[in-house]
Amino acid sequence: MSERPEDRNEKIAVRFQVNGEPTELLVSANETLLSALRNQLGLTGTKYGCGTGDCCACTVSVNGRAILSCLSLAAELEGENVTTVEGLSDGSKLNPVQASFAELGAVQCGFCTPGMIMTINALLAENPDPSEQEVRHYLRGNLCRCTGYVKIVDAALAAAGTMEA
Amino acid sequence: MSTRVLPEFLLLRPDTFDEALSLVDRYRDKAEVLAGGTDLLVNMKCGTATPSIVIGIGKVDAFNRIEFDPENGLAIGALASIRALHDSPDVARYYPVLRDVAHLFANVQLLNMGTVGGNICNASPAGDFIPPLLSQNAHVVLGSASGTRTLKLIDFFVGPGKTVRRPDELLQTITLPPLSTDYHSGFVRITRTAEDLAKISVATVFSLRDGNFHDVRISFGAVAPTVLRMPDIEAFLEGKPMDDQTIGEATAMAAERISPITDLRSTSDYRRKIAGAALRQSILAAVERSPAQ
């Protein structure tokens, strides 16, 4: 462990899983997970909305839990298992949440969509059969400026019926 | 200010509690402790925190636990996540008001990331866990290279963002005495949107003896530089019947005992106007919850 303040720019090696792939990156201490995903790994599905925890567009899963990549340090993820929206489909076969978003027209501009889908995936893993109110409560932090949320909630409920346990 | 890029800092990641203590001892004011980071990293992006060194305590397992036993009550490790509290069956059964706070917390993502310890050390007068912890007579255990000390939580806070924690100390554990399962407890927070910090919050804990209030503890958030207990209202309620008239008289006292400010979330006037209503709601929520079985 290096402790000299002049070592602030020294890169830190992180080994973690990204969408099932063992991945090794050199990151700066101040690099967010969001930046590492987008800028180092080219995984631009995860969006930068606010950077301060207010919009949830940057939601990814770490060990199955939805977290905000804009407020996570990449260097803190050693050994963890990260899933982004790119990791959900099986080749060109969409996962049930993605498929019901497409089917029910829950996407307008699409900017909030990856965060919405990651959050709903986490919900359905915890609670495979949520009520509408439970969906709305779980999505309380995910902002959408286009849809008015109705179709997003519908898509979550429709996907609940088709998720594998 | 950029909310995209964090300023540069040196990141240190101790593996053990002793290593963490020796690092805070060595760097003191130069360093900030990083738990879930949901306050600290926002403050660093906005320039209100400018540490040259960040000590990430995420690997220190000793901090990451929630333990309950009927004799000693609840011990919440400083690094226990709000999620862990939310999912704990002991918390749901014996301290249901903490479960309420976790359930209402900002958003699911922040619930998964944030810690109860961070909420307390951040010392916001609007910190949601502070009123219910004060109403349950919580203590905090602070550790340093020279040993530990235990304080009442109420003595921990000195002002917005200010605590008596010395720069060489870490918050180690939050402890709550056992609360008999015949107690009632309720929490209310008034906000603009689910994610916003509270305009005002109230946590009420009491028991009822033959329909009369007993051992009442009321804490108000976001109405003064620190979260406040309300000893006058608590004393007023003691032994009085739990009815509309008593509750009405108690809520009328609330507005006079707070010193709210006007900030971006609300005005001083409005906070005074809703203080009584928030107290009433928290008492009614507590009455409605049947005590744990």
Ligand SMILES: Cc1cc2nc3c(=O)[nH]c(=O)nc-3n(C[C@H](O)[C@H](O)[C@H](O)COP(=O)(O)OP(=O)(O)OC[C@H]3O[C@@H](n4cnc5c(N)ncnc54)[C@H](O)[C@@H]3O)c2cc1C
């Ligand atoms: C969009 C948004 C919404 C929010 N909504 C709410 C809300 O509704 N209610 C609410 O109460 N809060 C809210 N918060 C604030 C924040 O999420 C909470 O205060 C959270 O509990 C902080 O925990 P943390 O582990 O992330 O803290 P961190 O950011 O890691 O730490 C907070 C502070 O405590 C210090 N610290 C942490 N652990 C220790 C320790 N063991 N010893 C010594 N010092 C320590 C840190 O140095 C830092 O100064 C919100 C934040 C955001 C970004």
Ligand code: FES
């Ligand atoms: S970009 Fe992370 S919450 Fe908005």
Ligand code: FES
């Ligand atoms: S579809 Fe445009 S922000 Fe949600």
